[in-house]
Amino acid sequence: MRRRIDDLEEEKRVWRPRRINNKMELTIIDAIEQVTLLAEGSAFCPAFFRAAKRPLEYLAEKLSLSKEQATLFSLFVNFSNDSRIRLYTITEFVGCTQIEILRRSADLEELRRRRFIKRTALGEAFGISPAALKMVRENRPMELHSISNLNIHQFFELLKVYISEREDEYCEYDELNQNIVELLNANSSLPFVEKLKSYDLDDEARMFLLQGCNMLVNKDDSVITVSDISFLFDYDYTTKSLFSKLNGGDHPLITLGLVQNAGSDITRPDFYELGRVAVEELLAELCIAVKRTEVTHNKIAHTAIEAKSLYYNPSEEEQISQLQSLLQPDRFEKVCDRLSSKGMRRGFATLFYGTPGTGKTETARQLARLTGRDIIQVDMSELRDKYVGESEKRVKALFDNYRKMVKEERVAPILLFNEADAIISKRSNSVSSSVDKMENALQNIILQEIEDLEGILIATTNLTSNMDRAFERRFLYKVQFNAPSIEAKCAIWHSMLPNLTIDEVRSLATTYDFSGGQIENIARKYTVAQILTDSDTLPFERVQAMCHEESLDKGPQRKAIGF
DSSP, rough: OOOHHHHHHTTTTTTEEEEEETTTOHHHHHHHHHHHHTTOOOOOOHHHHHHTTHHHHHHHHHHTTTTHHHHHHHHHHTTTTTBOOOHHHHHHTTTTOOHHHHTHHHHHHHHHTTTTTTEEEGGGGEOOOOHHHHHHHHHOOOOHHHHHSSOOHHHHHHHHHHHHHHHHHHHHHHHHHHHHHHHHTTEEEETHHHHHHHTOOOOHHHHHHHHHHHHHHHOOOOOEEHHHHHHGGSOHHHHHHHHHHHHHTTTTHTTTEEESSSSSOTTOOTEEEEEEIIIIIIIIGGGGGOOOOOOEEEEEEGGGGOOOOOOOEEEEEEEHHHHHHHSHHHHHHHHHHHHHHHOOOOOOOEEESSSSTSSSSHHHHHHHHHHHHOOOEOOOOHHHOSSTTTHHHHHHHHHHHHHHHHHHHHOOOEETTTTTTTBBOOOOOOOOSHHHHHHHHHHHHHHHHHOOOOEEEEEEOOOTTBBBHHHHHOOOOEEEEEEOOHHHHHHHHHHHHHTOOHHHHHHHHHHHOOOOOHHHHHHHHHHHHHHHHHSSOHHHHHHHHHHHHHHHHOOSSSSOOOO
């Protein structure tokens, strides 16, 4: 220890001002660095405080801290690359006992109160606040904003800071709640605060409502899900209990009109939004127009679908004919009413599956045209969002919008999930990652929506081997589209290239194992070649060459690959 003390006495002369803007200036970060260098292995002995006197005096004056507080703050900054700094990290670095740190609990609490450091969730560790790091980098005292006499915009800015700190695990629920109580009491004259207090809500309900207001005001997000609320509380069962009470319909947030189910059906769990009272009365000062979650879809009018001849194998022909008959408006309504009278579900979900290019999507379009139904075609990639909870909101909004269309339009449109492979795949049994959890949550919502469907849903997929059994049960009709038979291929070739002879058509049908989509590709290339050569017909050899180019397998046995 004697040598360490001598070293400290020697090192106290190391700290020097540095040149900044052509002037010799002392900086916060230099002082913190010197304190940290001297503190390592010092066990906070008297020699340390003698050696670190100058940088500690500088920090104490610059930051309005005691020397002990400045020492602790310097050590936290030294480990600021870790968002969870545990006290034993400090004790090991300094070479002191845990008791020595506990003696400084009051100093730790003062640093926390003044927001230099933050206690992480459950109080197990600490972290440096972003404001404190900014102060160090910019070499200036930290700006501590008053929480009193705020206007409504300043109020929500500070509320956002408090909630973000909780989300980043810089504080526990109790501390967040206490901060909010102090914020409300310090701004009791705000109309928002007066109205909020008049509802006489308990802490959990008030926290839910404030988070809903924060999301709407600061994020322009109107839908509140479990993921938006769960991080606020210390325990999962608190969130589950709260949502369970909301789902019951008699919770004060519901009965007062402050919160409502985000869909048209109150039995839909876990998706809520601010109610009319919250938007028009509680947030009246802000004059907010609520924007609902938008979902990208392409509405195709049945009158805009061009008639197209499709050729099927016998098994597919029979099922498609049955579907076409069922989807005729008058018959469909009678069938739905009959099912409803027997206590059965009214919705019809159909799966078209099979190899690419066999006409699944075009069949859905032609069914819509023949039955006078518009198509709501959904781009599945548009439903996914990188932010947790957003994908679920988009799916919920999609089905809410579709339900509204079914009720308002004379003929219910068809909801088309094209290329739905990823959506209907098996759910993950291992939900260790956030991505797995999000995918499972997304699939669970779609499963429930199909279960509650009133209308017509058609999903197309190229893959069924990995389909979740729960989805398989929910599709009432499952139509497999196989590669066309020789007869079907002859009909397709003849319809697309009518100038070919019967023998040429049969030669192409037997030689090339193409799907309807591939035959259409060749017909298009043939038409382009006609235009370029200004010729009504092309030699049959030219068609054979196009077939050879279409197939990636150049061997004698050509297999369809689709597109």
